[in-house]
Amino acid sequence: MSEIREEALGFAEPEESVPLREPERQYYFMDRMRSLVAEKERELGRKLTMHVATFGCQMNAKDSEKLCGILSYIGYEETESEDADFVLYNTCTVRENANTRVYGRIGYLGACKKKHPGMRIALCGCMMQEKHVVEKLKKSYRFVDIVFGTHNIYELAELMYEREQTGKPVFRILEETKQVVEELPAVQKYAFKAGVNIMYGCNNFCSYCIVPYVRGRERSREAADIVKEVERLTANGVKEIMLLGQNVNSYGKTLAEPVSFAELLHRVSLVPGLRRLRFMTPHPKDLSDELIAEIAANETVCRHIHLPLQSGSSRVLQRMNRHYTKEQYLALVDRIRSRIPDVAITTDIIVGFPGEIEEDFQDTLSVVEQAGFLSAYTFLYSKRTGTPAAAMEDQVPAEVANERFQRLLQTVNRVASEQAEKAVGKTEEVLIEERNPENGLLTGRLSNGMLVHFPGDASRIGAIADVKLNECRGFYYLGTLVS
Numbered sequence: 386m387s388e389i390r391e392e393a394l395g396f397a398e399p400e401e402s403v404p405l406r407e408p409e410r411q412y413y414f415m416d417r418m419r420s421l422v423a424e425k426e427r428e429l430g431r432k433l434t435m436h437v438a439t440f441g442c443q444m445n446a447k448d449s450e451k452l453c454g455i456l457s458y459i460g461y462e463e464t465e466s467e468d469a470d471f472v473l474y475n476t477c478t479v480r481e482n483a484n485t486r487v488y489g490r491i492g493y494l495g496a497c498k499k500k501h502p503g504m505r506i507a508l509c510g511c512m513m514q515e516k517h518v519v520e521k522l523k524k525s526y527r528f529v530d531i532v533f534g535t536h537n538i539y540e541l542a543e544l545m546y547e548r549e550q551t552g553k554p555v556f557r558i559l560e561e562t563k564q565v566v567e568e569l570p571a572v573q574k575y576a577f578k579a580g581v582n583i584m585y586g587c588n589n590f591c592s593y594c595i596v597p598y599v600r601g602r603e604r605s606r607e608a609a610d611i612v613k614e615v616e617r618l619t620a621n622g623v624k625e626i627m628l629l630g631q632n633v634n635s636y637g638k639t640l641a642e643p644v645s646f647a648e649l650l651h652r653v654s655l656v657p658g659l660r661r662l663r664f665m666t667p668h669p670k671d672l673s674d675e676l677i678a679e680i681a682a683n684e685t686v687c688r689h690i691h692l693p694l695q696s697g698s699s700r701v702l703q704r705m706n707r708h709y710t711k712e713q714y715l716a717l718v719d720r721i722r723s724r725i726p727d728v729a730i731t732t733d734i735i736v737g738f739p740g741e742i743e744e745d746f747q748d749t750l751s752v753v754e755q756a757g758f759l760s761a762y763t764f765l766y767s768k769r770t771g772t773p774a775a776a777m778e779d780q781v782p783a784e785v786a787n788e789r790f791q792r793l794l795q796t797v798n799r800v801a802s803e804q805a806e807k808a809v810g811k812t813e814e815v816l817i818e819e820r821n822p823e824n825g826l827l828t829g830r831l832s833n834g835m836l837v838h839f840p841g842d843a844s845r846i847g848a849i850a851d852v853k854l855n856e857c858r859g860f861y862y863l864g865t866l867v868s
């Protein structure tokens with residue numbers, strides 16, 4: 386999408402030569418930065434390095450691939466070390482601990498910069514959309530060079546150039562955006578699998594969740610653009626695609642010509658060369674029968690549905706603004722299992738939501754037993770400023786929540802290993818992803834998302850192969866390569 390930009394530049398640049406349209410404008414700044422970096426390389430007699438750290442979810446990781454693409458184009462070489470010439474933290478604020486981790490690490494970067502004054506430190510992502518965070522950075526972390534949010538990651542090169550031209554820190558955080566600039570370089574973390582955004586933002590306002598405030602309103606990409614991106618990826622050897630959105634079930638509802646998520650899944654699955662298609666995350670409140678039928682009939686779609694439960698208590702679910710009851714969730718699981726018998730269902734659960742009493746927690750345990758999750762991410766409720774739940778009175782004391790959390794983990798682990806055991810002895814198709822540095826074995830992922838470790842040659846990484854599952858070790862299998 387392109388849009389005309391109207392504000393004046395904040396630094397000296399021949400205005401008439403700066404394109405107003407995107408993505409041309411960003412290519413202009415990427416080229417300017419490329420010259421500056423080349424100059425610096427000559428001066429130092431070495432390549433400049435960059436380090437991008439991702440703190441959040443798959444969508445955050447996808448943003449990091451775009452940011453790395455811009456930095457590579459400019460001429461930076463990626464390094465594992467945080468003591469790099471350009472360090473970028475792509476932050477997350479979904480829970481308080483994600484947030485605290487970031488502050489600790491920025492402090493460490495400040496120490497690196499003292500020894501290495503040419504270093505540039507940039508922060509972006511969800512945490513930067515919070516006003517109190519930006520205030521704290523301005524006041525107590527003055528060595529930070531560039532701060533931007535979730536709506537303008539495509540502007541990285543422009544902001545870097547502004548920093549160099551003005552010699553001052555650059556803060557640019559937008560409240561909202563209508564425009565999404567897609568046509569910029571991106572670096573793929575893996576050659577054989579990739580995530581593709583199908584929508585941005587979220588409109589659900591679950592009462593505990595900060596995502597709608599930091600990611601803005603829901604916006605779907607055109608189906609044709611998504612298909613084109615997947616075609617380009619598979620033409621480059623990608624075999625597995627994950628479609629990404631905060632609530633994929635509401636994909637396409639606001640497009641000029643509405644397209645349902647099931648229809649999109651179907652269209653994408655037809656892209657030549659695509660072997661596996663995944664998606665993340667559907668909301669249980671509106672997972673349609675059309676979608677279940679599409680997954681059942683479509684062999685390219687992986688046998689895995691991540692279906693966040695959050696709580697098993699209908700009373701708590703209502704206070705969470707989730708729009709389903711315990712019974713409706715369980716009925717949905719039954720519908721899915723009856724039509725897609727080999728599907729794995731995984732989930733997210735929050736413990737200690739305000740007002741949760743032992744009886745509510747027992748409901749959560751009972752849903753875990755009945756739904757037979759193959760795995761579950763369990764979280765302690767974290768109070769997020771500005772969300773409705775943060776203002777609820779009856780916050781659960783930490784020791785009570787911790788104790789429930791431990792009990793939940795025990796149940797989840799038992800149920801998950803019972804489910805995983807069922808596949809022992811079977812031969813399953815896997816996508817071989819990497820070599821495990823610890824045990825030297827190859828790691829492959831099953832259609833249902835589980836991992837299997839097995840002996841084999843690293844030349845097979847990126848291939849799809851059959852592996853016999855010999856033994857289950859809880860979160861993964863040990864196996865042998867069959868073909």
Ligand code: SAH
Nearest residue numbers: 593594631666693733734735764765766767
């Ligand atoms: N859009 C997805 C998930 C987004 S965040 C969905 O609706 O399922 C990922 C997970 O973080 C959520 O599923 C939830 O379990 C957890 N989470 C979100 N806000 C939280 C909070 N305030 N405290 C604890 N966990 C939270």
Ligand code: SF4
Nearest residue numbers: 587589590591594596
């Ligand atoms: Fe947060 Fe709910 Fe949106 Fe998921 S659906 S991102 S939990 S508000």
Ligand code: F3S
Nearest residue numbers: 441442477478479511
């Ligand atoms: Fe975190 Fe933002 Fe994702 S808050 S979970 S990185 S959308």
